[in-house]
Structures are given as structure tokens and as C-alpha cells.
Amino acid sequence: MLKMDEIDxxxxxxxxxxxxxxxxxxxxxxNDSRIKATIPTIELALQSNCSVILMSHMGRPREGIFEExxxxxxxxxxxxxxxxxEVRFIxxxxxxxxxxxxxxxxxENVRFLKGEKNNDPDLSKQMGELCDIFVMxxxxxxxxxxxxxFGVIEFAKIACIGPLFSYELKSLKSIFSNPKKPVLAIVxxxxxxxxxxxxxxxxxxxxxxxxxxxxxxTVLKAMGYEIGSSxxxxxxxxxxxxxxxxxxxxxVIPEILDVLVARKFRVESKxxxxxxxxxxxxxxxxxxxxxxxxxxxxxxxKAATIIWNGPVGVFEFDExxxxxxxxxxxxxxxxxxxxxxxxxTIAAIDKFxxxxxxxxxxxxxxxxxxxxxxxxxxxxxALEIHEDKLxxxx
Numbered sequence: 001m002l003k004m005d006e007i008d009x010x011x012x013x014x015x016x017x018x019x020x021x022x023x024x025x026x027x028x029x030x031n032d033s034r035i036k037a038t039i040p041t042i043e044l045a046l047q048s049n050c051s052v053i054l055m056s057h058m059g060r061p062r063e064g065i066f067e068e069x070x071x072x073x074x075x076x077x078x079x080x081x082x083x084x085x086e087v088r089f090i091x092x093x094x095x096x097x098x099x100x101x102x103x104x105x106x107x108e109n110v111r112f113l114k115g116e117k118n119n120d121p122d123l124s125k126q127m128g129e130l131c132d133i134f135v136m137x138x139x140x141x142x143x144x145x146x147x148x149x150f151g152v153i154e155f156a157k158i159a160c161i162g163p164l165f166s167y168e169l170k171s172l173k174s175i176f177s178n179p180k181k182p183v184l185a186i187v188x189x190x191x192x193x194x195x196x197x198x199x200x201x202x203x204x205x206x207x208x209x210x211x212x213x214x215x216x217x218t219v220l221k222a223m224g225y226e227i228g229s230s231x232x233x234x235x236x237x238x239x240x241x242x243x244x245x246x247x248x249x250x251x252v253i254p255e256i257l258d259v260l261v262a263r264k265f266r267v268e269s270k271x272x273x274x275x276x277x278x279x280x281x282x283x284x285x286x287x288x289x290x291x292x293x294x295x296x297x298x299x300x301x302k303a304a305t306i307i308w309n310g311p312v313g314v315f316e317f318d319e320x321x322x323x324x325x326x327x328x329x330x331x332x333x334x335x336x337x338x339x340x341x342x343x344x345t346i347a348a349i350d351k352f353x354x355x356x357x358x359x360x361x362x363x364x365x366x367x368x369x370x371x372x373x374x375x376x377x378x379x380x381x382a383l384e385i386h387e388d389k390l391x392x393x394x
Contacts, residue, residue, distance in 0.1 A: 137162025332357025
């Protein structure tokens with residue numbers, strides 16, 4: 001596929017799909033690592049004296065409806081500060097706008113647009129017509145068949161891969177083409193339905209699979225355990241059951257022995273330690289217990305390759321952070337090669353000051369997992385097809 005640094009951008013309108021999906025609270029950015037990751041790409045484009053148009057998504061707003069909590073306006077201000085130059089914010093996609101050479105604009109959240117998530121061809125075409133050159137640099141969204149990550153590539157005059165996306169692909173290919181065994185995957189967090197299908201496939205290629213968060217709760221319920229009102233996905237119980245009962249794979253899924261529970265999901269809630277069989281219908285499972293932690297630490301210690309995507313508990317609450325903290329410490333003290341990805345994972349790494357101990361940190365979560373499963377991504381495939389069409393001509 002074409003690479004951004006192989007193309008003459010001079011004087012061109014360059015549309016770059018970046019990933020600015022950062023955690024926000026009351027309009028304040030809590031972690032700007034994904035913003036920082038886009039800076040080298042933007043600066044590389046500006047060296048060619050081109051016009052830079054940035055687009056990204058933020059969170060999961062209702063399609064076609066403006067929701068201030070998901071606006072990228074504050075991200076534009078953060079980018080302006082980081083780049084030490086104005087990043088003009090454009091809230092209305094429907095209006096044409098002027099942009100001069102050397103200027104940077106950030107478009108409003110693409111997920112406010114009708115047709116973004118179902119890859120509407122009219123919206124894809126509208127995006128393609130914004131630019132002379134389209135750069136796909138949002139690795140974290142490269143697994144989505146969305147207008148801004150997939151459809152636009154078909155309609156752009158020239159489409160290429162950005163340096164961050166290219167680096168991620170190269171790194172992942174080198175890591176997982178022939179990983180050292182035993183291979184351990186740790187998959188947790190609150191996103192369930194988007195991960196369970198991938199986990200089922202992942203179980204076929206790893207030696208150990210540790211599950212946490214809502215995914216673990218779903219599997220526990222499928223196995224017949226009481227999980228109370230804990231986060232889980234009712235519609236995914238059959239998938240979870242088949243995962244827990246599958247004995248054809250050599251993969252070991254270690255059982256959860258004990259958990260920390262509370263009656264309410266509040267930061268001030270006090271942790272109650274229970275064996276897994278003693279959880280009641282009034283409980284919320286918010287972390288793993290010390291016996292389970294010890295079991296997981298032993299597996300991490302002997303793993304040669306560790307794939308980590310998602311926390312094992314509600315680490316944001318200090319009372320329920322020990323499971324994720326001790327898993328993090330076990331990973332950074334391991335002699336194995338560790339690869340971590342996903343927004344919550346990065347937040348946990350930051351909270352426990354563990355970045356220097358992780359071998360490779362990816363900006364992607366779902367894309368990170370899907371690449372491990374399929375060894376390719378929809379956006380990358382679309383860029384390859386686009387390059388073939390350019391080479392063959394009309």
C-alpha cells in the first residue's frame with residue numbers, strides 16, 4: 001500500500017483520519033496519549049506546506065445527534081497547544097470551508113454524522129471530495145467498516161497509510177508472525193460483545209487465556225455461577241458457554257477462585273472478599289481476589305509472550321484496583337515479551353506508572369485484537385485494493 005512519506009503533499013489538501021478518541025470528564029481530557037501519538041504525522045504533513053484536515057471520532061454518541069460531551073472542540077484546543085499553532089475547529093460538516101497552505105483544521109466528531117457507522121457511500125464520497133490526498137492513520141479504528149476509515153478510501157483520488165498506522169502494522173507483524181511460547185492473552189474490560197467472538201478465535205492460537213471484567217462475568221454466568229447484578233452480556237451467554245466448554249483447544253482458561261464485590265457501583269464502596277461460589281444476587285463483582293491474583297501471577301511469570309487487552313477489574317476505583325495493579329506489576333517483572341493495547345489498558349499502565357516495563361504499547365484495542373486474530377484489518381485491505389487500482393489505471 002502507498003505510504004504517506006512516499007507521496008508529494010506539497011500544496012495539496014490532505015485529509016488525515018486520526019484517532020483522537022480520548023477519555024474525557026466534564027470537558028477535561030484525562031489522558032492525551034492518543035493526541036500525542038498523532039503529532040508526528042501532522043508535523044510530517046506540515047513540512048510539505050500542505051493544508052491539513054483532521055477527522056476523528058469520540059466515544060459513542062447517538063448517530064445524527066449533537067451531544068456536547070462527545071464534541072472534539074476541547075481536543076482542538078489541546079492540539080493547538082501541543083503543536084504551538086492554531087488548529088481551527090469546524091463544527092458543521094455541511095458547509096464548505098477555505099483552508100490555506102500550512103493551515104490545520106479539525107472537523108467535528110464523525111460519529112455525529114448519519115451514515116458514518118454503516119459506511120454510507122454518499123458520506124464516504126463527501127469525505128473523499130474534501131481532499132486531494134487521504135491518509136489513514138487511525139490504527140485504533142482500522143477494524144471498523146465505517147465511512148471515515150473504510151468507505152472514504154474508495155472515493156479518494158489518492159489514499160495512503162500514515163506513519164503511525166504503518167508502524168503499528170509492522171510492529172504487530174514482527175511480534176506475532178512466530179511468537180515465543182507459551183503465549184498468554186489477558187482480555188478484560190467492559191466491552192463484551194465486541195470481544196467475545198474474537199476471544200473464541202484467540203483461544204485457538206494461545207496457550208493461556210485470562211479473562212477479566214464483563215467478559216469474565218459473562219463466562220461465569222454461562223458456567224452457572226451467580227454473578228448478581230454484575231456487568232455482563234446476556235445475549236452472549238451461548239458464545240461464552242461454548243468458549244468455557246470447548247475442550248478441543250489446547251488453550252487453558254484458568255478459573256476465577258475469588259472476587260471482590262460491592263452492593264453499589266460507587267467510588268466510596270467498600271470491597272467485600274468472596275469465594276466465587278459465594279457471590280449473591282445482590283452483589284456486583286468489581287475485581288478479582290487474592291487467590292485468583294496469585295494463580296494469574298504464576299501463569300504470567302512463565303509466559304514467553306504476553307498479549308494484554310483490558311483490565312481485570314474496576315481499577316479506576318482504588319478499592320477495586322489491586323487485581324489490575326498486581327497483574328500489571330507481574331507483566332512488567334516478567335522476562336517475557338509483552339504487547340499491550342486499548343484505551344483502558346493504556347489508562348491502567350499510566351495509573352500504575354508501568355509504561356517503561358511494557359515491551360510494546362499499541363494505540364489500538366479492538367484493532368489490536370482483530371489483527372492478532374485475522375492478521376489483517378479492513379482499512380489496510382482497502383488501501384491495498386486502492387493501490388492496485390491506481391497502478392492499473394482507469
